[in-house]
Amino acid sequence: MIHRIPPGTRDVLPDEMRELRKLKAALIEVFEARGYGEVATPAIEYDEVMARGDGRAAGSSYRFFDESGELLALRSDMTVPIARLLASRFAQAEPPHRLCYLASAYRAVRPQRGQMREFMQAGVELIGVPAPEGTVEVIEVLEAALDAAGLERAVIGLGDADLYRQLLEELGVEGEARDSVLASLAAHDLVGLEEKLREAGIAAEQVETCVALSQMRGGREVLEQAHGLGGGAVERATARLSETFDELDRRGAADRVQIDLGLLRDLGYYSGAILEVYDPALGHVIGGGGRYDDLMKRFGLDLSAAGFALYLERVHVAQMEESRRGGEA
Amino acid sequence: MTSFAGSRAKADGPLKLAVPRGALFGEALDVLDAVGVDTSEPRGDSRSLIFETDGITLVTMRPSDVPTYVEAGAADVGITGKDVLLEQADRVVYELLDLGFGRCRMVLAARSGDDRLGEAQRRLGMMRIATKYPRIAERHFESTGRQIEVIEVKGSVELAPLIGLGDGIVDLVATGRTLEENGLEVREEIVECTARFVANRVAYKLRAAEIDELTAKLREAIRG
Numbered sequence: 001m002i003h004r005i006p007p008g009t010r011d012v013l014p015d016e017m018r019e020l021r022k023l024k025a026a027l028i029e030v031f032e033a034r035g036y037g038e039v040a041t042p043a044i045e046y047d048e049v050m051a052r053g054d055g056r057a058a059g060s061s062y063r064f065f066d067e068s069g070e071l072l073a074l075r076s077d078m079t080v081p082i083a084r085l086l087a088s089r090f091a092q093a094e095p096p097h098r099l100c101y102l103a104s105a106y107r108a109v110r111p112q113r114g115q116m117r118e119f120m121q122a123g124v125e126l127i128g129v130p131a132p133e134g135t136v137e138v139i140e141v142l143e144a145a146l147d148a149a150g151l152e153r154a155v156i157g158l159g160d161a162d163l164y165r166q167l168l169e170e171l172g173v174e175g176e177a178r179d180s181v182l183a184s185l186a187a188h189d190l191v192g193l194e195e196k197l198r199e200a201g202i203a204a205e206q207v208e209t210c211v212a213l214s215q216m217r218g219g220r221e222v223l224e225q226a227h228g229l230g231g232g233a234v235e236r237a238t239a240r241l242s243e244t245f246d247e248l249d250r251r252g253a254a255d256r257v258q259i260d261l262g263l264l265r266d267l268g269y270y271s272g273a274i275l276e277v278y279d280p281a282l283g284h285v286i287g288g289g290g291r292y293d294d295l296m297k298r299f300g301l302d303l304s305a306a307g308f309a310l311y312l313e314r315v316h317v318a319q320m321e322e323s324r325r326g327g328e329a
Numbered sequence: 330m331t332s333f334a335g336s337r338a339k340a341d342g343p344l345k346l347a348v349p350r351g352a353l354f355g356e357a358l359d360v361l362d363a364v365g366v367d368t369s370e371p372r373g374d375s376r377s378l379i380f381e382t383d384g385i386t387l388v389t390m391r392p393s394d395v396p397t398y399v400e401a402g403a404a405d406v407g408i409t410g411k412d413v414l415l416e417q418a419d420r421v422v423y424e425l426l427d428l429g430f431g432r433c434r435m436v437l438a439a440r441s442g443d444d445r446l447g448e449a450q451r452r453l454g455m456m457r458i459a460t461k462y463p464r465i466a467e468r469h470f471e472s473t474g475r476q477i478e479v480i481e482v483k484g485s486v487e488l489a490p491l492i493g494l495g496d497g498i499v500d501l502v503a504t505g506r507t508l509e510e511n512g513l514e515v516r517e518e519i520v521e522c523t524a525r526f527v528a529n530r531v532a533y534k535l536r537a538a539e540i541d542e543l544t545a546k547l548r549e550a551i552r553g
Contacts, residue, residue, distance in 0.1 A: 110419050157534055188423040188533070191525065217537050258534060278531045280341060283402015285531065325341070 008109040008117030016316075020120075023316055024102050026148040027122045031100035034141050036124045039099050041081040043106075047073040052298050053080030054269055061108035074106040079269070079292065079307060082125050087299035095128025095303055102312070116313065123289065123309030130304040131291060132244040135273045138289065138306045139244075140253050142277070149315050150322060154279040154286070155256050157217070159263025160241055161270040161290060166233035167210065173200045185214055186264045217260040220245060226261055237261075244273060269295045275308055281321035286314040344385050344532075344539050347399055347407030349392035352503075353524050356430040357408045361387075363550035364543065385543075396420040396527070405532035406540060411522035412501050416462045423533050425544050426526040429551050435465060437517040438508050439497035440490055446516065449496045450475065459489030459498045466499040469519045487511040 005011070012020065028038060050060045050073045060073035075081050078101050090097055102122050109115035124141055126134050139156060146154045164185055168178050177200040184193040190211060197207040209229045216222045223238045223245070241259055248254040265274045265288060274290035289308025296303045348357050348371065358368040367382045371389060380387040388404055393416075395409035400420045407422075410431055414424065437458070439446040449456045459480045460466045470477045482489060486498045487507055501522065502508060505515065526547055528540055 113419075155535055187421075188530070191424050191427045215541070217534060258537075260534065276534075278534055280531075280535050283400070283529050283531050 006117060008115060010116075019319075020312065020316060023149060023312065023319065024122065027145050027310070028100065028102060030144045030148045031124055031141065034098070034144070036098040036100035036126075036141070039082065039085065039101055040103065041075070041078070041085055041101075043075060043104065044072050045075055045081060045084070047071040049084050050075065050080055053083055053295060060106075062106055075103075076107050077105050078103050078121055078123060078309065079125065079295070083295050083299050083305070086127055086296070086303075087301050091301060096134075097127040098124070099127070100124040120312035121309040122312050122315075123287075123307055125305060125307035127296065127301075127305045128303045129306070130293070131240065131272055131306075132247050134304060134306045135244050135291060136247045136251070136253070138308055139248060139257065139275070140251065142275070142287070142289070142308050142310075143253060143256060145310060146256075146277070149310075150319055151279050151286075151315065153281070153322065154277060154318070155258050157258050157260040157263050157276040157278065158241065158244065159260045159274045159276075160237040161265065161272060161274045163213075163233060163237040163261065164210075164264065166236065167213075167231065170231060170233050171200075171202050171206055171210075173197075173202065182264070185262070188214070188262060190214070214262040217258055217262060219259065220249075222259045222261065240272060265290060273306070277308070277310065279318040279322070281325060282314065282318045284314060286311055286318055342386070343381070344406060344536065344543070345404045346385055346387055347395045347404035347409070348387050348389045349395055349407075349409050349524075350389050351392055353392060353408065353410060353431045354389075357428075357524065360408075360428060360430065360547060360550055363553070364546040393417070396422050399527055399529050402529045402531055404529070405536060406526065406528045406543065408524055408526055410501075411520075411525055412462065412465070414525060414527070415465050415520065415522070418464065421530055422527040423530060424525050424527050425533075425540075426547055426551075428524040428526055428547065431524040432521065433501050433503040434515075434521050435462065435499065435519040436502050436515045437469075437497055437499055437519060438502070438513045438515050441512050441514040445490075446497045456497060457495040459486055459495035460500060461486055462499055462501075465519065469499070487513060 047060065047063050060076045062074040064072055066072050082099055086097060100123065104118050105121050106118055109117050124138065126138050129137060142156060164182060168181060173181060181196045181200060184196050194207060194211055197210055213226060213229065216226055223242045226234055227238050245254055245259060248257055263274055263276060269292040270290045271293050272291035275288055276285050277287035279286055287308060287310035291306045293304040296305050358372060361368050366385055370380045371387055378389050390398065392409045393413050395407040396413060396417045398404040399407045399422045408428065412435055446456055455476045455478055457478045457480060458466050459482050461482060463479045463481045466477065466479055480495050486500045489495045489498055491511060508514065526544065533540055
């Protein structure tokens, strides 16, 4: 007899489990070797704690009451629980803090799209090291993790979360108009973006600048091109990015980093550098992260922070595709 | 342009472009001709679905499948109608360019000289709308504060109100002739749709130079 499990969840059988275990061990070894201690937190948190981390309603998809009527939530990522853990357990300890995790997170899915309701994340959090050093360290750990997973062709996109917020402020685009412009940017709908910027009453030249910016991605030359477009917001963002990129370059770690001014992450807590991870063998993003310098403040600790999470199952798929490709070559 | 320094991100083979069969097919091939892609093979009567040309692979499919293939990265870029993109708005594909051709309107239509639609709304508080575009229809009526019951059909939607399935239809109209011949008339215009050039999210990042070049050429071609 067949008994159902909810869509977006799955059983893992021995062959896959063996490979996943190997992958997890390889990742944890990289993290530990760089001084990141592994932690675990409960899958269930108080909803108010999760909401404190991500102010927008997006926080958790699964909420329920416990026996005394308290509202609980399944965690939707590990960054907020770790911020909570640090504020509660490490408030007196001397920063910086380096923590890593391998944990399931839970998000709502759209039906029939192969999306996972329950998925594994492997990641690190570096608390108390400001930009650019902190960002650079996190990217180096990420590169080592990708190498350990055998994804030598993987690429890290590096963008800036504040660029458009500040740029739109500069242009006087506010409220609903601003939100709809940001939504077009996040979806990378260039046709809609142009329309909405025009509707917001911005001069044609500046509309062009915004649209052009969102398409700029590549090596260092991107920063020079962007800088030529002028404006305070662009200048500040490119200055931050080039600081980070130059430091990566000095350490020989810039090879697989793609500067991307069109990058926008949909989590509410990011500020400054943001990251996305791609592998050419896969059409989906396999990881993401960035800086969230204001998040710890919401939990009462005034510390800067950065981190990333790899989606373990997708990394595993990419691993298989890469080894298949290697076999064919 | 943006020559990406990360040489390790070498792409696998030529760029794969999803080409919509059906109403957009001819004009899609025309615009590809204009950017120097050899389209003689897909224009022939071959039953093949995949055509290797110099530097680019053309994959032909139903327009409504284009977002599926592009989202998954099975095709790197593609051409499809804005109607398809709106109906499948939850598919993550990057919309890079309005190609301008294939212009048509998404409309609400009902039987000419017949007030069933208005009557249903007044007296029943709810209109029954037959459509191949349930999400576009739902969104349109929701955003205008009206309630509908969506009846999803797959074939000729014009049939539905004629024999009593639904009070009206939401459908794509190019010339309006089909509506007219079936005794229907446009009551509201919902949105204008044209063909769009779309890209997979990861391909857009990792094959930046190729995709930017193709986008620029397409932009040039539709201007000319």
